[in-house]
Amino acid sequence: MVNKQTVSAVFAALADPTRRRILERLATGGEARATALARPFRISLPAISRHLRVLEGARLIERRRKGRLHLIRARAAGLAEARRWMAHYAAGWDAAFDALDELLHKDREKGKRE
Amino acid sequence: MVNKQTVSAVFAALADPTRRRILERLATGGEARATALARPFRISLPAISRHLRVLEGARLIERRRKGRLHLIRARAAGLAEARRWMAHYAAGWDAAFDALDELLHKDREKGKRE
DNA sequence: TCCATGTTTAACTCAGCCGTTAAATAAGTG
DNA sequence: CACTTATTTAACGGCTGAGTTAAACATGGA
Numbered sequence: 073m074v075n076k077q078t079v080s081a082v083f084a085a086l087a088d089p090t091r092r093r094i095l096e097r098l099a100t101g102g103e104a105r106a107t108a109l110a111r112p113f114r115i116s117l118p119a120i121s122r123h124l125r126v127l128e129g130a131r132l133i134e135r136r137r138k139g140r141l142h143l144i145r146a147r148a149a150g151l152a153e154a155r156r157w158m159a160h161y162a163a164g165w166d167a168a169f170d171a172l173d174e175l176l177h178k179d180r181e182k183g184k185r186e
Numbered sequence: 187m188v189n190k191q192t193v194s195a196v197f198a199a200l201a202d203p204t205r206r207r208i209l210e211r212l213a214t215g216g217e218a219r220a221t222a223l224a225r226p227f228r229i230s231l232p233a234i235s236r237h238l239r240v241l242e243g244a245r246l247i248e249r250r251r252k253g254r255l256h257l258i259r260a261r262a263a264g265l266a267e268a269r270r271w272m273a274h275y276a277a278g279w280d281a282a283f284d285a286l287d288e289l290l291h292k293d294r295e296k297g298k299r300e
Numbered sequence: 301t302c303c304a305t306g307t308t309t310a311a312c313t314c315a316g317c318c319g320t321t322a323a324a325t326a327a328g329t330g
Numbered sequence: 331c332a333c334t335t336a337t338t339t340a341a342c343g344g345c346t347g348a349g350t351t352a353a354a355c356a357t358g359g360a
Contacts, residue, residue, distance in 0.1 A: 079203075079206070080201050080202070080203055080206075083197050083198075083200040084201035086197040087194050087197035087198035088194070088347090088348085089193075089194055092193070092194075092271070092275075096275055099275040099276070106307060106308095107305095107307075115348085115349070116350065117306085117308085118307085118309080118310095118349085118350080119348065119350080120307095122347090122348075126347090139306090139358070140305070140306050140307075140356060140357040140358070141306070141357095142306080142308095148276055151272050154200075154272070155269070155276075157200075157206070158268070158269055158272075161260075162213070162262055162265050162269075202317090202318085219337095220336075220337060220338095221336065221337075230319075230321080231337070232319085232321085232338070232340095233319055233320080236317090236319090236338095237318090239338095254326060254328070254335070254336045254337075255337090256337065256338095301360100302359100303358105304357105304358090305356100305357085305358080305359100306357080306358105307354105307355085307357105308353105308354080308355075308356095309352105309354070309355085310353075311351095312349105312350080313349085313350080314347105314349085315346105315348090315349100316345105316346090316347085317344105317346080317347095318343105318346100319342105319344085320341100320344105321340105321341095321342095322340085322341090323338105323339085323340075324337105324338080325338070326336080326337080327334105327335085328336100329335100330331100330332090
């Protein structure tokens with residue numbers, strides 16, 4: 073099962089700086105090949121491959137295969153649950169702001185309805 | 187050094203369900219003693235003590251000592267950096283929503299100015 | 301078919317996390 | 331002081347995560 077999205081999986085995926093940099097790259101640069109994602113890093117291809125699997129498990133990225141290329145792109149909805157968690161519990165500290173924050177999230181999901 | 191707040195530390199702290207439940211408890215119930223936080227869990231006091239140190243390191247909680255009691259409370263600002271990260275990079279996927287989201291965060295910080 | 305390219309899987313190491321129990325430290329109370 | 335309560339530190343075990351190199355798998359092209 074490659075597909076184990078939980079709040080924990082999302083946070084754990086984001087806890088690694090390499091994975092965050094991969095996401096940053098995808099967010100600003102759009103879809104990219106696995107090897108291209110590896111290039112900026114000092115680490116080996118297999119290591120990147122595993123990071124991609126972790127991100128995929130957390131549903132933070134999506135993979136599309138075109139021949140022997142694996143094309144990766146970020147998956148916005150994957151962040152949603154984690155952000156919702158933060159918004160919800162931050163609400164205990166700072167109710168006004170986060171209530172609004174959460175409304176916005178709901179709004180967004182309504183729009184996307186993936 | 188108990189104080190190593192980084193984006194990684196915040197996400198790593200949030201990746202553990204026990205720690206998230208502790209934060210939930212603090213968010214909804216307010217300040218609490220260390221032992222009281224431990225009670226709902228099956229795990230030992232030392233284990234909780236360590237979770238608290240992790241949360242403290244990520245600056246997600248604050249500790250105040252009153253005699254032999256350690257009074258713990260959630261620290262909203264600790265989430266800010268992680269949320270900012272999410273808002274910023276989610277922006278690559280979903281610019282309109284997150285631009286607004288980020289504005290709200292800025293607003294909030296202006297208000298708090300701790 | 302043969303070879304090169306892109307990516308993953310296998311097998312292993314090392315470090316760190318989470319849990320345990322036992323002992324230490326700290327502070328109130330009779 | 332002796333005792334109890336609150337919490338942390340020490341020392342250890344097991345599991346997982348992140349890295350490595352070597353080999354396998356998959357696809358495209360001469």
